Amino acid sequence: MGLIIRSSAIHAAGCYTTTAIRKGTRVAEYDGPRLSKREADRCYEQSPITYLFGLGNGSIVIDGHCMAMFINHSCNPNCETEEVDGRVWITAIRDIAPGEEITYDYCLYDGGDDEAVCNCGAKKCRGTMYSHEERSRRRVAAKKAASGKRDKRKTGKTARAR
Numbered sequence: 570m571g572l573i574i575r576s577s578a579i580h581a582a583g584c585y586t587t588t589a590i591r592k593g594t595r596v597a598e599y600d601g602p603r604l605s606k607r608e609a610d611r612c613y614e615q616s617p618i619t620y621l622f623g624l625g626n627g628s629i630v631i632d633g634h635c636m637a638m639f640i641n642h643s644c645n646p647n648c649e650t651e652e653v654d655g656r657v658w659i660t661a662i663r664d665i666a667p668g669e670e671i672t673y674d675y676c677l678y679d680g681g682d683d684e685a686v687c688n689c690g691a692k693k694c695r696g697t698m699y700s701h702e703e704r705s706r707r708r709v710a711a712k713k714a715a716s717g718k719r720d721k722r723k724t725g726k727t728a729r730a731r
């Protein structure tokens with residue numbers, strides 16, 4: 570299997586395969602230092618770009634330092650993430666042809682004021698990289714904000730396994 574990083578139509582750089590990948594194959598590991606959520610929030614409080622991946626209940630996050638951090642979000646992805654014994658794998662959910670960009674659904678949460686707009690170009694693009702649950706939570710927060718109770722959280726976005 571050959572993965573390369575090059576510029577992507579979705580966002581900045583992306584991760585592409587040079588060889589065919591069969592459905593069910595582990596394409597990459599999302600690896601990097603493990604931080605507590607509190608440490609990560611402190612490190613990335615002011616940063617618009619984060620490569621955090623929440624483990625388990627989200628109290629520990631992986632600070633991505635790996636090939637997989639270049640994999641872009643798509644609302645119609647060819648991979649999914651799975652957490653196995655504290656490690657996160659990016660696994661093909663269909664056969665992937667040589668030259669295709671590798672994508673998975675970020676299911677973001679914890680984004681503060683950031684809208685995390687999605688430009689994946691999928692027919693059923695939901696317009697944001699947030700998970701469905703997070704979108705609901707944000708709608709409630711927005712209503713609260715409109716009624717004067719502002720949600721002041723400003724933390725880095727974190728991805729998670731579905």
Ligand SMILES: [Zn+2]
Binds near residue numbers: 644693694697
């Ligand atoms: Zn999308």
